[in-house]
Amino acid sequence: MSSSVSSSVAKPRSTNRRERRRGGDGAPESGHGLDLYEQMLLIRIFEEEVERQYKRARIGGYCHLASGQEGATVGAVHPMKDEDLLFSSYRTHGLALAKGVDPDAVMGELFGREGGSAHGRGGSMHLLDYSKGFLGGWGIVAGQLPLAVGAALEISYKDKRAAVMCELGDAATNMGAWHEALNLAAIWDLPIVALVLNNRYGMGTDVEKASGEPELYKRAAAFRMHGERVDGQDVEAVLSAADRLLTRARDERKPAVLEVVTYRYRGHSVADAGTAYRTQEEMEEWKKRDPLLIYRQRLLDERRASQAQIDAIQARVEKRVEQAVEAAEASPEPPVSSLSQHLYGDPASAEQFSRMRPGSPFGERELVLEGLGR
Ligand SMILES: Cc1ncc(C[n+]2csc(CCOP(=O)(O)OP(=O)(O)O)c2C)c(N)n1
Numbered sequence: 001m002s003s004s005v006s007s008s009v010a011k012p013r014s015t016n017r018r019e020r021r022r023g024g025d026g027a028p029e030s031g032h033g034l035d036l037y038e039q040m041l042l043i044r045i046f047e048e049e050v051e052r053q054y055k056r057a058r059i060g061g062y063c064h065l066a067s068g069q070e071g072a073t074v075g076a077v078h079p080m081k082d083e084d085l086l087f088s089s090y091r092t093h094g095l096a097l098a099k100g101v102d103p104d105a106v107m108g109e110l111f112g113r114e115g116g117s118a119h120g121r122g123g124s125m126h127l128l129d130y131s132k133g134f135l136g137g138w139g140i141v142a143g144q145l146p147l148a149v150g151a152a153l154e155i156s157y158k159d160k161r162a163a164v165m166c167e168l169g170d171a172a173t174n175m176g177a178w179h180e181a182l183n184l185a186a187i188w189d190l191p192i193v194a195l196v197l198n199n200r201y202g203m204g205t206d207v208e209k210a211s212g213e214p215e216l217y218k219r220a221a222a223f224r225m226h227g228e229r230v231d232g233q234d235v236e237a238v239l240s241a242a243d244r245l246l247t248r249a250r251d252e253r254k255p256a257v258l259e260v261v262t263y264r265y266r267g268h269s270v271a272d273a274g275t276a277y278r279t280q281e282e283m284e285e286w287k288k289r290d291p292l293l294i295y296r297q298r299l300l301d302e303r304r305a306s307q308a309q310i311d312a313i314q315a316r317v318e319k320r321v322e323q324a325v326e327a328a329e330a331s332p333e334p335p336v337s338s339l340s341q342h343l344y345g346d347p348a349s350a351e352q353f354s355r356m357r358p359g360s361p362f363g364e365r366e367l368v369l370e371g372l373g374r
């Protein structure tokens with residue numbers, strides 16, 4: 001078990017396969033990195049559209065946006081393999097898209113339609129697509145970590161070659177579930193990377209005020225686990241670190257904490273203006289280090305992309321998001337009679353639930369109600 005804790009906010013190490021794709025003079029190949037840029041842009045434009053649709057009341061429930069965090073999201077998820085499993089908090093749209101969930105299925109889920117990735121049952125906070133290894137979308141802060149550790153235990157128990165990545169916010173590292181779950185991951189040598197997206201705030205509380213140790217990667221030392229911190233506005237730096245730690249988890253069964261320092265531009269949820277607890281100057285400073293701006297400039301400066309290619313990506317992504325809205329609109333609402341479907345993987349639980357009376361708050365079963373003479 002590694003007991004090292006290191007900070008790597010500086011230049012990323014070139015350990016991933018994308019960074020190794022270089023031309024004869026050592027410069028990155030033309031076109032290399034465009035896929036990362038396109039994914040970040042898809043998430044940015046998708047979420048801007050989500051906010052518009054939410055304000056038109058076509059999306060209900062809670063809705064948490066992650067604009068500003070695209071470098072962290074895409075960098076962390078891109079090196080994941082199909083068989084790797086991703087868990088996340090409720091700030092989940094970008095993570096689902098990055099793991100390969102179809103934009104139509106994500107938008108459909110937000111609209112509460114049958115075509116949604118969870119058949120409209122989950123909504124914004126509970127996106128899920130098991131076929132893509134995307135296991136949610138969880139609303140209880142840090143509650144996803146014990147589940148993710150359970151999934152990592154299964155991988156280890158069945159001797160599969162795969163890893164789990166579990167995304168959490170900075171505030172989630174103060175929860176009991178964080179300590180309990182990571183302790184088990186450490187003593188059982190489980191293949192899991194705890195991905196802490198440190199966007200500086202838990203709702204309106206600054207990480208400096210909420211955390212006894214605000215350099216969150218150092219908390220890994222409590223479990224003699226490897227921890228490191230990386231700059232989340234630099235997608236390639238995140239990718240390099242995530243790739244290395246996921247490979248280590250798969251090959252050596254070693255858990256790790258990866259803290260990615262980033263920032264959310266919007267409020268905690270769409271209901272929060274996000275201005276009461278931080279200054280305009282702070283927000284402007286972070287926007288100067290926007291992950292998309294930084295990366296676009298790098299691609300152009302290093303002649304990996306032309307302006308024409310960047311423009312073509314912009315047009316393609318805008319069209320893709322438009323199509324996702326059209327697909328969501330065209331998808332039917334689930335009928336009330338289907339209420340018991342798509343909720344349980346276990347057939348016995350599904351059968352039990354199917355006997356519950358729709359609309360009964362405590363799930364009274366028909367047989368019980370009959371017995372009571374109602
Ligand atoms: C156990 C629990 N306590 C409180 C809440 C209310 N709550 C929702 S989000 C949140 C802040 C979490 O912040 P952070 O972990 O930094 O994630 P971020 O929202 O910044 O992505 C809180 C306190 C909750 N959902 N679950």
Ligand SMILES: [Mg+2]
Nearest residue numbers: 169170201202
């Ligand atoms: Mg936070």
